[in-house]
Amino acid sequence: QKEVEQDPGPLSVPEGAIVSLNCTYSNSAFQYFMWYRQYSRKGPELLMYTYSSGNKEDGRFTAQVDKSSKYISLFIRDSQPSDSATYLCAMSEDGNNRLAFGKGNQVVVIP
């Protein structure tokens, strides 16, 4: 069983729609949860981060963590064409050790 599952299917949405992405994980020791955004031919860029369970909002982005279900989500409101990128979930047990990544979702926002 993979540590982190992220359905890698591409997602196309019209501009202004809500984008919903999620990951599940099997390691109950994960406590640090991150979402990275990666544009083509670039490195992953840290987008959102949370510690333990709960919600975090930053502008149009909301990250949710449900540790009881081992499920994390990222929501993008009022999506823009500039949001078109691959979104990767990542998590770790301890703040300073290795990150386990999902495969990533390619999101295309159509003008």
Next chain:
Amino acid sequence: EAGVTQFPSHSVIEKGQTVTLRCDPISGHDNLYWYRRVMGKEIKFLLHFVKESKQDESGMPNNRFLAERTGGTYSTLKVQPAELEDSGVYFCASSQDWLAFFGQGTRLTVV
């Protein structure tokens, strides 16, 4: 402030040759990580330095891979001899606490 910098951005080598990748972390970051993404797979952890010491090298595929971090500053990852399956994108990341920032990656192609 400069981000994480990786050199080269792209390398094409023949099977059996040696390649050395370099990573310059964000100044002041004690933690330096190497990750790799092979086609169709998720980004996977290779190893973790704290300053000049290897904290965790559990993700290194085999002894053809050698990582060093001179004086706790920049790091190199040498592959010798390279095999076809070593092709992929190699990412370096650095952190001071638990937020890891990634470089743009080195795309390695072994032919």
